Amino acid sequence: MQAYRLYPSDKVLLNLALSEVKSARYVDGLVHLRLYEARAHVQPGHPKYPIVHEYMARAALHTGRIVVDAPMGAEVLVDGVSVGRMPVDPQDVSPGTHAVEAAGQRQEVVVRVESSVSAHFLPAFLPTVATPPRPAPSTERTEWKTADTSAAAPPLPPAPNTAVRDVVRWTTSGVAVAGFGVWIGFVIDADSRARSIDAFRTGHPGACANMQSAACTTTQSMSQGYDTSVAVSEVALVVGGLATAAAVASWTLWPKSESVQVSPSVGSRSATVEVHGRF
Numbered sequence: 001m002q003a004y005r006l007y008p009s010d011k012v013l014l015n016l017a018l019s020e021v022k023s024a025r026y027v028d029g030l031v032h033l034r035l036y037e038a039r040a041h042v043q044p045g046h047p048k049y050p051i052v053h054e055y056m057a058r059a060a061l062h063t064g065r066i067v068v069d070a071p072m073g074a075e076v077l078v079d080g081v082s083v084g085r086m087p088v089d090p091q092d093v094s095p096g097t098h099a100v101e102a103a104g105q106r107q108e109v110v111v112r113v114e115s116s117v118s119a120h121f122l123p124a125f126l127p128t129v130a131t132p133p134r135p136a137p138s139t140e141r142t143e144w145k146t147a148d149t150s151a152a153a154p155p156l157p158p159a160p161n162t163a164v165r166d167v168v169r170w171t172t173s174g175v176a177v178a179g180f181g182v183w184i185g186f187v188i189d190a191d192s193r194a195r196s197i198d199a200f201r202t203g204h205p206g207a208c209a210n211m212q213s214a215a216c217t218t219t220q221s222m223s224q225g226y227d228t229s230v231a232v233s234e235v236a237l238v239v240g241g242l243a244t245a246a247a248v249a250s251w252t253l254w255p256k257s258e259s260v261q262v263s264p265s266v267g268s269r270s271a272t273v274e275v276h277g278r279f
Helices: 003-008 010-022 024-039 049-060 163-203 216-251
Strands: 064-069 076-077 081-085 092-093 096-102 105-111 116-120 261-266 273-276
Touching: 010 049, 010 163, 024 049, 024 092, 064 096, 064 105, 105 116, 116 261
Parallel strands: 064 116
Antiparallel strands: 064 092, 076 081, 076 096, 096 105, 261 273
């Protein structure tokens, strides 16, 4: 492995992978064989195709795979080691019990040789907007006592219709909670991406001295991911703020009854609007 770090060529990578399989380090060997296959574009007809797939088959007899299904962008950890953010490739592991973490959840899966096990994770934040049911119309009756016992009781006033008000209140409240939740999530994600970029640049000084280098491509991709997280967090903050203002207004300023009357008045030199009712 030290030789590949000092001289990262495809030839050294292939020799490293073959030696790992021969020394029973099957997981490492299989990972490096897949990396070599991708880097060298090993297809049928390639001179190294037979030996690469022979050693892959040999390593597969002693390993299994974990297929992770988690929300996009969620960081995935296998046995406490980060393997990237969703989507991630199936992970080659040794047989046995392994801990998989993603989206704030943890699962233990049992992997057997030559088999794949799936680990499914639900989104960590699923905002919902609950609309309270309309109150049932009152069945209470009032008895009126008058001098004339034959007179009918006056009808009850109709119950105010608050459906629109309730929908607006709960919808704006739900959007406000969702907006701030998304904002917090992407702020955390952007901070994590910033630390990853700093660590990568520290380990690859002058990475973009050659714009065509793999390190420079990786740096640019990481920077684009960071910019996207920052942009989404800013949009979510604006949406959350506007929804919060609308929710506060609907909870505090909405008329408490439908008897509110608005009376505009226009004079020769002035104009007024009178509002009557209970707020």
